Amino acid sequence: MIILxxxxxxxxxxxxxxEKSGKSLKLLGQGVIQLNAKNSxxxxxxxxxxxxxxxxxxxxxxxxxxxxxxxKNNIQSxxxxxxxxxxxxxxxxxxxxxxxxxxxxxxxKSVAGNGRADKEQLAKMVRLLxxxxxxxxxTLDASDAISIAVCHxxxxxxxxxxxxxxxGKLSRALGLS
Amino acid sequence: MIILxxxxxxxxxxxxxxEKSGKSLKLLGQGVIQLNAKNSxxxxxxxxxxxxxxxxxxxxxxxxxxxxxxxKNNIQSxxxxxxxxxxxxxxxxxxxxxxxxxxxxxxxKSVAGNGRADKEQLAKMVRLLxxxxxxxxxTLDASDAISIAVCHxxxxxxxxxxxxxxxGKLSRALGLS
Numbered sequence: 001m002i003i004l005x006x007x008x009x010x011x012x013x014x015x016x017x018x019e020k021s022g023k024s025l026k027l028l029g030q031g032v033i034q035l036n037a038k039n040s041x042x043x044x045x046x047x048x049x050x051x052x053x054x055x056x057x058x059x060x061x062x063x064x065x066x067x068x069x070x071x072k073n074n075i076q077s078x079x080x081x082x083x084x085x086x087x088x089x090x091x092x093x094x095x096x097x098x099x100x101x102x103x104x105x106x107x108x109k110s111v112a113g114n115g116r117a118d119k120e121q122l123a124k125m126v127r128l129l130x131x132x133x134x135x136x137x138x139t140l141d142a143s144d145a146i147s148i149a150v151c152h153x154x155x156x157x158x159x160x161x162x163x164x165x166x167x168g169k170l171s172r173a174l175g176l177s
Numbered sequence: 178m179i180i181l182x183x184x185x186x187x188x189x190x191x192x193x194x195x196e197k198s199g200k201s202l203k204l205l206g207q208g209v210i211q212l213n214a215k216n217s218x219x220x221x222x223x224x225x226x227x228x229x230x231x232x233x234x235x236x237x238x239x240x241x242x243x244x245x246x247x248x249k250n251n252i253q254s255x256x257x258x259x260x261x262x263x264x265x266x267x268x269x270x271x272x273x274x275x276x277x278x279x280x281x282x283x284x285x286k287s288v289a290g291n292g293r294a295d296k297e298q299l300a301k302m303v304r305l306l307x308x309x310x311x312x313x314x315x316t317l318d319a320s321d322a323i324s325i326a327v328c329h330x331x332x333x334x335x336x337x338x339x340x341x342x343x344x345g346k347l348s349r350a351l352g353l354s
Binding site: 040041042043045046048049069071072073074075078079080081082083084085086087088089090091092093094099 | 217218219220222223225226246248249250251252255256257258259260261262263264265266267268269270271276
C-alpha cells in the first residue's frame with residue numbers, strides 16, 4: 001500500500017509518500033509544493049493540482065491522507081484553507097485515490113502514542129517506524145505530511161504498531177511520552 | 178463572450194450561462210449541480226468537478242464568474258464553502274477559463290444599480306438585460322448564478338449598461354431602486 005500524506009497550505013503544501021509492505025514502512029519521497037503567492041488563487045490551485053498529479057504519477061499511491069482542517073476564529077483563513085483542501089481532495093478523487101483525514105491529535109496519538117506529543121517526539125517515532133534513523137525532513141510541512149501518511153499506515157490493518165495503544169507503549173518504552 | 182456564472186454550495190451549486198455579443202445578452206442555460214449529501218466530501222467535489230466539466234464542454238465559456246465567499250462567524254461553514262470553491266476554481270483553471278469573483282453587493286450594484294437590491298429587483302433587471310421578460314429561473318441558486326454572469330458581462334468592456342452607474346440610472350428610471 002502506497003500512501004501520499006499531505007499537509008495543505010495555500011502557499012506551501014507539504015507531501016510525504018510512504019510504502020507499507022507487510023510490517024515495514026519505507027519513505028519513498030518528501031517535499032513541498034511551493035505555490036507562487038503572486039498568482040491569483042485559481043492559478044495557485046491549478047499549480048497545486050498539477051503538482052499533485054505529478055506525484056500521483058510518480059509514486060502511484062492508492063491513498064491520499066490529508067490533515068483535518070483546524071482553524072481558530074479566522075473566517076478568511078478558513079475559506080482559504082478550504083479552497084486549498086478542495087483542490088487537493090478533488091485531485092485525489094479524480095485519480096481514484098481514497099481520501100482519508102486525520103486531525104493533528106489523531107496523528108500524534110497514532111504515531112507517538114500521545115495526542116500531545118511534540119514535533120521532536122513525532123520525528124523520532126517516524127524515523128524509527130520508517131527504519132531510517134538518520135532520516136532528515138526537508139521542511140516542517142514535509143515532516144507533518146510524512147507523519148499523516150505514517151498515521152494512516154498504522155491505523156489501517158496490521159502494521160508495525162497497529163493500534164495507537166501499542167504505539168503508546170512503545171513510545172513510552174522509548175521515553176518519548 | 179460566453180460567461181458561466183456559479184453560485185457555489187456544498188450541496189447545491191447553481192449555474193447560469195450567458196452569451197454576450199455586441200450589446201445583447203442571451204441566456205444559454207441554467208440549473209443546479211446537485212451533490213449527493215450521503216457521499217464523502219471528496220466524492221461530492223468530484224461530482225461537482227465533473228458536472229462543471231460537462232457544462233464547460235456544452236457551452237464553451239471563456240469566463241467562470243463565481244460568487245465571492247461570504248460567511249459570518251462559522252469556521253466549519255467557511256471551510257466547507259472554501260472546499261467547494263477550491264474544486265470549482267481548479268475546474269475552471271484546468272480548462273483555461275478566466276476565473277473572476279464578485280461579491281453579492283457588487284452583483285446587485287452592477288445589475289440593479291443598487292448594492293442592496295432585493296431578489297425581485299435583481300430578477301427584473303436580469304430579465305430585461307437578457308431580453309426575456311418571461312424568463313423563469315429554475316431555482317434560487319440558478320438565478321443567483323445568472324446574476325453573477327450578467328454582472329461580469331456588464332463589468333467588462335462595452336455592454337448594454339456598461340457601468341454600474343448607468344445601470345443605476347436605468348434601474349431607477351424603471352422604479353427598481
